Amino acid sequence: xxxxxxxxxxxxxxxxxxxxxxxxxxxxxxxxxxxxxxxxxxxxxxxxxxxxxxxxxxxxxxxxxxxxxxxxxxxxxxxxxxxxxxxxxxxxxxxxxxxxxxxxxxxxxxxxxxxxxxxxxxxxxxxxxxxxxxxxxxxxxxxxxxxxxxxxxxxxxxxxxxxxxxxxxxxxxxxxxxxxxxxxxxxxxxxxxxxxxxxxxxxxxxxxxxxxxx
Numbered sequence: 689x690x691x692x693x694x695x696x697x698x699x700x701x702x703x704x705x706x707x708x709x710x711x712x713x714x715x716x717x718x719x720x721x722x723x724x725x726x727x728x729x730x731x732x733x734x735x736x737x738x739x740x741x742x743x744x745x746x747x748x749x750x751x752x753x754x755x756x757x758x759x760x761x762x763x764x765x766x767x768x769x770x771x772x773x774x775x776x777x778x779x780x781x782x783x784x785x786x787x788x789x790x791x792x793x794x795x796x797x798x799x800x801x802x803x804x805x806x807x808x809x810x811x812x813x814x815x816x817x818x819x820x821x822x823x824x825x826x827x828x829x830x831x832x833x834x835x836x837x838x839x840x841x842x843x844x845x846x847x848x849x850x851x852x853x854x855x856x857x858x859x860x861x862x863x864x865x866x867x868x869x870x871x872x873x874x875x876x877x878x879x880x881x882x883x884x885x886x887x888x889x890x891x892x893x894x895x896x897x898x899x900x901x902x
Contacts, residue, residue: 744768745807746864746885750800766799770813770849770881777818777879795878796867799885804829807887808858812866816848818879820868825854827861834865845872849881858891 746766753762757777765776776797810825821843826834838856845852864885868878 742886742888744884745801745805745887745889746799746883749802751798752800753797754795765797765880765883768882775815775879775881777877793871794867794869796865797883798863798865799883800831801862801864801885803889804860804862805885805887805889806858806860806891807864807885808856809886810854810864810866811882811884811886812852812854813849813881813883814845814852815879815881816845816850818871818873818876819843819845819852820878821870821872822868823852823854824867824869825856826865826867827859828863828865829861831863834863837861858887 747768748763749766751762751766753776756762760775760777762776764774767774807827812823821841823840823843825837825839827837828834837859838854840852840854843852866883871877
């Protein structure tokens with residue numbers, strides 16, 4: 689009986705070392721696989737795509753929106769200035785100041801970059817009290833057929849001139865459409881100082897890393 693009790697006490701310890709040894713071999717195999725993949729990529733001369741001459745490609749470009757405000761200038765949203773009274777506002781409530789006051793929750797703002805760019809980041813500088821909880825970023829090469837680039841839910845802005853940074857994989861597009869929904873302030877809709885689209889008309893590299901695993 690004493691021998692049996694001792695074996696029972698030792699069993700968990702043996703199992704522990706066995707599991708630990710197994711985990712070590714699994715980790716070792718993963719390291720070898722990663723090393724092998726690195727060597728293969730090096731031999732194939734595969735380089736990740738990245739933008740060169742990176743900057744705000746939306747500056748002073750042509751813009752349009754689903755609605756307009758009589759006292760706001762639409763080009764303020766892409767003039768590179770984040771100052772008071774230089775805001776752009778779109779609204780869904782009924783009112784004489786707005787071109788589309790039909791009670792729609794969804795509004796959109798579109799930028800024509802003028803030519804095709806490789807982009808991977810958008811910054812929206814919001815006002816403190818009027819912003820969207822939901823933002824969808826779409827791209828298009830012809831201004832007609834749009835594809836989804838990124839969707840952001842549960843956005844929250846706590847300070848005036850706070851930037852919402854939206855990052856995504858490098859994407860080729862000419863038109864950028866921002867669709868807003870779920871306003872935090874249902875009286876005034878959506879209002880922001882500036883929209884910046886970051887990218888370049890040139891890239892370095894020869895493949896997207898994401899495409900290697902698709």
